[in-house]
Amino acid sequence: MATTEEELSLEAARQLLDSRNLFAADPDVVKDPYKFYEAARTIGPITQESNSGIYLATRYQDVLEIERRHQDFSACVASLGPFAKGHIPERPDESGCPFGSADLETKVESWRKRVQSDLIPVLTLDPPEHTEYRNLLNKLFTVERKEAITPRLRELAQELIESFAEDSEVEWIARFAGPYTYFVMNEVMDFPRADEDALRRSFLERHQRDSATSMLSAGSPNPGANALGVSDERFHQYLTERRANPQDDVLSEIATATKANGTLPEIEDLVGISAVMYGAGQVTTTDLIGNGMKFLAEQPELQVRLREHPEELETFVEELLRIEAPVQGLFRYTVRDTEVNGTPVPAGAIIWMLYGAANRDPDQFEDPEIFNPKRENAYQGISFGAGRHFCPGQPLAKLETRITFEEVLKRMKNIRLKNPDDDVIYHDWFVVRGPNQLAIEFDCV
Numbered sequence: 490m491a492t493t494e495e496e497l498s499l500e501a502a503r504q505l506l507d508s509r510n511l512f513a514a515d516p517d518v519v520k521d522p523y524k525f526y527e528a529a530r531t532i533g534p535i536t537q538e539s540n541s542g543i544y545l546a547t548r549y550q551d552v553l554e555i556e557r558r559h560q561d562f563s564a565c566v567a568s569l570g571p572f573a574k575g576h577i578p579e580r581p582d583e584s585g586c587p588f589g590s591a592d593l594e595t596k597v598e599s600w601r602k603r604v605q606s607d608l609i610p611v612l613t614l615d616p617p618e619h620t621e622y623r624n625l626l627n628k629l630f631t632v633e634r635k636e637a638i639t640p641r642l643r644e645l646a647q648e649l650i651e652s653f654a655e656d657s658e659v660e661w662i663a664r665f666a667g668p669y670t671y672f673v674m675n676e677v678m679d680f681p682r683a684d685e686d687a688l689r690r691s692f693l694e695r696h697q698r699d700s701a702t703s704m705l706s707a708g709s710p711n712p713g714a715n716a717l718g719v720s721d722e723r724f725h726q727y728l729t730e731r732r733a734n735p736q737d738d739v740l741s742e743i744a745t746a747t748k749a750n751g752t753l754p755e756i757e758d759l760v761g762i763s764a765v766m767y768g769a770g771q772v773t774t775t776d777l778i779g780n781g782m783k784f785l786a787e788q789p790e791l792q793v794r795l796r797e798h799p800e801e802l803e804t805f806v807e808e809l810l811r812i813e814a815p816v817q818g819l820f821r822y823t824v825r826d827t828e829v830n831g832t833p834v835p836a837g838a839i840i841w842m843l844y845g846a847a848n849r850d851p852d853q854f855e856d857p858e859i860f861n862p863k864r865e866n867a868y869q870g871i872s873f874g875a876g877r878h879f880c881p882g883q884p885l886a887k888l889e890t891r892i893t894f895e896e897v898l899k900r901m902k903n904i905r906l907k908n909p910d911d912d913v914i915y916h917d918w919f920v921v922r923g924p925n926q927l928a929i930e931f932d933c934v
């Protein structure tokens with residue numbers, strides 16, 4: 490039986506959670522979503538958000554379990570979450586379908602076929618289709634490829650840092666994090682040089698014209714080709730050329746890889762997948778590099794430590810990913826009545842797998858609110874998801890971030906926030922978390 494104290498804290502948690510809509514860009518939620526996740530965890534393993542009706546999974550083990558149980562939880566709403574409400578099949582009413590036997594799998598498939606073009610390929614697929622296409626992405630960032638691209642990634646980081654090093658101050662997101670992840674992706678795709686130069690120019694022009702926020706959100710909700718300047722036609726052309734004439738790059742790898750059943754996919758089917766690869770890695774890694782600079786700028790002693798011990802940067806990056814998950818959570822849709830950790834979840838529900846909360850689950854991480862760049866189990870964080878959809882770009886994202894901070898520490902010291910008394914403003918889209926802008930000052934090494 491709950492004690493009065495427990496009842497009180499439960500009531501306070503419920504009040505806090507119900508006081509806000511987590512999906513409405515509420516400034517309090519954007520500033521600190523973690524206290525709302527914590528309230529949801531206090532209420533129970535799987536808690537329904539009153540405003541949206543969406544179920545929240547905040548515990549580490551539960552998120553892993555949901556990722557694994559694709560027969561019960563479809564990925565069809567992965568990044569759409571609340572936007573899918575009213576479009577996906579609704580739960581049949583109780584009279585036609587008693588609790589325990591609702592099964593919406595077939596309906597999801599027909600819905601998926603109808604709206605396929607609006608969905609993000611791969612991320613929203615379930616087996617067996619997902620398995621077929623996922624096979625194309627599994628071997629993109631091997632140890633060999635990582636070694637081969639490292640010198641060029643380092644050069645790109647150095648070039649960008651040099652472009653502002655003498656100024657002693659920089660707007661980090663617009664001048665480094667955004668362009669760097671964009672240039673890296675062009676590089677690993679190995680677009681023809683002339684196209685790459687044009688793409689860079691138009692990216693930088695747009696970056697100067699628009700704020701970092703609108704640039705990022707243009708690429709965020711549907712990281713498709715157009716937001717980032719590469720049209721479907723161009724991807725089609727590149728893929729056709731690489732299939733005929735493979736080179737040592739990611740696009741050739743996608744163009745020539747076979748599906749799980751051994752057949753070569755149609756080029757048309759690869760266009761969306763290539764666009765997702767191209768877009769998915771940019772906003773997310775920009776956020777990781779943005780979050781990293783914020784932590785570094787706030788901790789002068791950490792800068793000194795990491796400069797002397799660059800080998801510790803690997804754990805620094807892991808801990809960064811744990812404490813500020815760039816993707817706060819993705820969604821699943823229950824295709825039949827089920828339960829998680831003893832809590833019933835009906836067919837037709839949307840459930841949010843909150844990586845941002847799971848990474849701060851006290852049952853998994855000691856003192857989870859504390860940023861500890863030496864945390865031994867930081868690598869257990871699940872910012873890249875888990876199971877069959879586990880992020881295929883993870884090796885690249887970590888490599889880019891490690892190289893960034895190696896180069897930063899070589900060239901910049903005494904890094905500090907330019908406006909330490911102002912709150913850092915984060916994107917107001919609930920799926921991703923990273924600063925919109927980050928003005929820093931530093932001394933040149």
Ligand code: HEM
Nearest residue numbers: 611612769770773774777815873874875878879880882886
């Ligand atoms: C810090 C950077 C990144 C973060 C936090 C991140 C996070 C994620 C997450 C959470 C998922 C879904 C996993 C799941 O549902 O279990 C995912 C999937 C995906 N990511 Fe990343 N990602 C990052 C960088 C990248 C990069 C650099 C690329 C491309 C080079 C990339 C390409 C993809 C693709 C194609 C998928 C779909 C995979 C599938 O559904 O099977 N990501 N990512």
